[in-house]
Amino acid sequence: MPTASALLPATASHPPQEPALLSQYRHVRAASEMLVADLTDADATVQSMDDASPAKWHLAHTTWFFEEFVLAARLPDYEPVDPQYRYLFNSYYEAVGARHPRPKRGLLTRPTLDEVLAYREAVDESMFSLLITAQTDDEAALITLGLNHEQQHQELLLTDILHLFAQNPLRPAYAPELAEPVVADPRPAPEWVRFAGDIVSIGHGSDDFAFDCEGPRHQVLLRPFALCTHPVSNHQWFEFIEDGGYQTAGLWLSDGWRWVCDNQIEAPLYWEAREGTWWQMSLRGMHPVDPDSPVTHVSFFEADAFARWAERRLPTEAEWEHAARSLHATGNFIEGRALRPLPDRQNTSGVLRQMFGDVWEWTASAFLPYPGFQPSTGAVGEYNGKFMSSQMVLRGGSCVTPESHIRATYRNFFYPHQRWQFTGVRLADDV
Structure with missing residues (x-):
């Protein structure tokens, strides 16, 4: 399971000439992957209820966001990593088109977690190339929206994993090796x-x-x-x-x-x-x-x-x-x-x-x-x-x-x- 130091990465150190938005992109994307570093493919595939989504779906959907709204829109000759992902990983965007039903996301045994991570890597390479160049204000705003969208899904990923593990009679811990926090005693009285x-x-x-x-x-x-x-x-x-x-x-x-x-x-x-x-x-x-x-x-x-x-x-x-x-x-x-x-x-x-x-x-x-x-x-x-x-x-x-x-x-x-x-x-x- 994730170590205490691996739950979120430290802010990466990159060359001073690297654009700030590119540095932010690297940091947010790495943070998502660290959250699943020690999940099995089964952990990342199962869906515990209709309101929750599998961990690998969160990873893929946040990648689809950049592919659909940034790369495909900015690059006329962009070829999607897999055209089927447009259907699999759309969440609720009616304007984009049909999508896989939310309650059935846990049935997506394929692509595997490794394939989803490879999808992220491929999209990241294209995004890195794009982010080295200058963006218009509208493009920068859209990319920033995508990063904040991914941070929302980082929280959802953890809450969904908790709900999933709570259904298991073994009550597995996501991060069992974290030391118990030291807290004040007694708690201040409410005022x-x-x-x-x-x-x-x-x-x-x-x-x-x-x-x-x-x-x-x-x-x-x-x-x-x-x-x-x-x-x-x-x-x-x-x-x-x-x-x-x-x-x-x-x-x-x-x-x-x-x-x-x-x-x-x-x-x-x-x-x-x-x-x-x-x-x-x-x-x-x-x-x-x-x-x-x-x-x-x-x-x-x-x-x-x-x-x-x-x-x-x-x-x-x-x-x-x-x-x-x-x-x-x-x-x-x-x-x-x-x-x-x-x-x-x-x-x-x-x-x-x-x-x-x-x-x-x-x-x-x-x-x-x-x-x-x-x-x-x-x-x-x-x-x-x-x-x-x-x-x-x-x-x-x-x-x-x-x-x-x-x-x-x-x-x-x-x-x-x-x-x-x-x-x-x-x-x-x-x-």
């Missing part, structure tokens, strides 16, 4: 940070990269509110369970209660009761649930029910972004190699902690377009805009998010019942 009401600017407004759904920047009226200094801990979730939270219909939205009953939900995903103790499956295998770590793998339905039980509420995404905008986007990301949420390591009073990294935090906001939003033209316009229905926004990144990928304006989104991602909760309240 509340108040924010005055105001008209604030929300959304991305600089020239740095952002996904289209993060803009346009616009004004939002916020009433006075408070955020908890820490995300909800496993210990708090123990109390919710012991108080009958999963059996009390009045705490749940109607769809959430139906989801609980239909699926016999009794605890966060990957929790198992063993002789009166909760254990949890992680990328490091099975271990007792750490009471001081942020709870993770909970759905929006669970987050909303917990907030109601705690007599609080979830923050809106505008509240979350306004509170996070002045903070540095640092925390427990994939580069820290913990591969799971950790307790707060600093006993700092009265300030927001763990806003970035550890767990994606559910908000009370639906994933909808900001005022004035217009998707890009062409196939890449399908990237976010077409999903602005029936999903909820999450903020902050997780323990398997690349640190360079996150910012205060970043909008992640999932359906209310989904919880195989590293999703957690931060409480808010009215003032």
Whole structure:
């Protein structure tokens, strides 16, 4: 399995004359391959559920993105590595054409993992040649989008591997040899940070990269509110369970209660009761649930029910972004190699902690377009805009998010019942 030093590469050192975008391309592409360095072909092929994808499909799809949208568009005489890959590895781009059904990606025993890696190598060679030359602003923006797209799939690859390994009775660990992290004891007690009401600017407004759904920047009226200094801990979730939270219909939205009953939900995903103790499956295998770590793998339905039980509420995404905008986007990301949420390591009073990294935090906001939003033209316009229905926004990144990928304006989104991602909760309240 991957060694602690191999989960993400150090930023590569290349000749000073090498274009910055080429260096970034090398780094991101190498990071993806290091994540699968010790997976078997079987590990990388199997699909554990419709929402997940095989590891080798992630590797191939992110390569297809560059081949389809960059190489084929930029080079008139470009010959695809394999014309069939256009069908196999298209995800949801209707404008590109037909594609293999998502629930059947696990049936793609061919191409093999080695063949997918060879596909990546071939496309990379063409991309290296292209990236040595100058790009127009539009071409550079598209390549940067592709790299950020690949970073999204790095996180998805790990969360999908975790779900896959959790279905195996052997409970194999993705990275068992990583040393147990040293954490502070005890965890600082949660407090509340108040924010005055105001008209604030929300959304991305600089020239740095952002996904289209993060803009346009616009004004939002916020009433006075408070955020908890820490995300909800496993210990708090123990109390919710012991108080009958999963059996009390009045705490749940109607769809959430139906989801609980239909699926016999009794605890966060990957929790198992063993002789009166909760254990949890992680990328490091099975271990007792750490009471001081942020709870993770909970759905929006669970987050909303917990907030109601705690007599609080979830923050809106505008509240979350306004509170996070002045903070540095640092925390427990994939580069820290913990591969799971950790307790707060600093006993700092009265300030927001763990806003970035550890767990994606559910908000009370639906994933909808900001005022004035217009998707890009062409196939890449399908990237976010077409999903602005029936999903909820999450903020902050997780323990398997690349640190360079996150910012205060970043909008992640999932359906209310989904919880195989590293999703957690931060409480808010009215003032």
